[in-house]
Amino acid sequence: MVGDSIHPHNEILNGLLENELKRSLRYQHFTSILLFEAHPKGAIGKDENSLDTAERMEALIRKEIRETDIVSMYNGNAVIVVLLYSDKNIALKVGDRLCKWISNYLCSAGKNSQTLSVGGACFPSHATDSRSLCQKAFEMVERAKANGGNCVRILA
């Protein structure tokens, strides 16, 4: 998943993220990312309707975050949020709030109900380049999935 820069979503996001990390280094502030991935309830795997779900998630997240933060589709089935000036504690709070907010929509869709897994990583605490940062966030998503979903995981 990570490093699949062929996907147009990833190309754009990587460029934006790289710029934001340079800015963070220059002005010495934290930047965190949150990776949201939804999967059918009870079956953790690729969802056939994942693109629709991701688009819905993106629209929901966009309403709930600051205008300065960046939201983008990632790999076609996930959504990534870049939280500027946010350390891991803030990212955890935001992630938790967004997770509850989106879960309400995804879980209330009857037989199409979904489980949401969220992973986060913070620059420079967890990684110092965009690729490693996305990798860490992806690892955290996997941990959230292993934990049954509908939760946020960020490295201490």
Place this chain on the structure above:
Amino acid sequence: METAGRGLLAIDDRARADFVDGSAHERTPLIFGKSEKMKEVERIVSQVAKTDITVLIRGESGTGKELVAREICARSLRNDKPFVKVNCAAIPAGLLESELFGYEKGSFTGAISRKPGKFEFANHGTIFLDEISELHPSLQAKLLHVLQDNEFSRLGGDEDVSVDVRVITATNRQIERELQNGNFREDLYYRINVVSIHLPPLRERREDILDLSEFFLRKYSATFDKKYSGLSSTAINFLVSHDWPGNVRELENIIKKMVVLESEEFALREISSGSRISVDNANQNQVLSNGRISLKRAGKLAAQEAEKHLIMGTLVETRWNRKKAAELLDISYKALLYKIKQNGLNRKRISI
């Protein structure tokens, strides 16, 4: 070279790209020279680059200490990770701790949010601490802790932050003298001085001057889109015989000027005036390198001596009444006090 923020990253990205695509051998080396001393530097750089060993780079200002640090980083296994440069002399001592180690929210007035330090940004990469001898003693202890245990706490924080950073330091001062004066911790000195690289000044490697000149000529001709045929024999003689107190940085600026102005004359005139400045500085010791005193200096010394005698005579005459002496000499009281101090006069000496 680019020195801050964005420029710094641009260089890193370039170096990173060179290595990531496996074409490391095609990368233009940041240091070069055919002199024996530079070959020795090159050899040490190759040997230490692949390890995580702490390196201390010494050399006069303008010899390229930062470039050597970048070269070590580019050849190391951390070349795709950040290279963070901190000039310890450029940041006030009170701010340096928060710059290096970051701070927690509320740790002091104005600390409105938690801030990461340079060490966190350099995590898994390399941090280059320039002018390390200027580091305040209180910070030296904290730096020693990071070097030994790979962890530190942010200013006002109680949480330990673990980092994996390679430290490269540089200084243009005799750090051993700072040790003797008690300005630099001995334990930190031994910690940073695992491998020491001494960069020779340009006057000690004159054989590299022409190569460097050619390099800068090509570089700036391309940058400023100017056509420059090459150096004349006069210019070559001038460049090779000059002492270069500003080292490679001075040479680079002279060549840049030659390219931009498309004339050797202006640039060489600047070297000549620079030499005059050196001579004037040498006059502070009153004697030129050939053992003679210049006419200008001789006149100045004679005037100073005459002035001293007159002031001494007047002070004796007025029995060290400085107000009266100032009136007799037709200068202000303040000016007389300054002259007395400048000439090192005192009552005891005059009465003798």
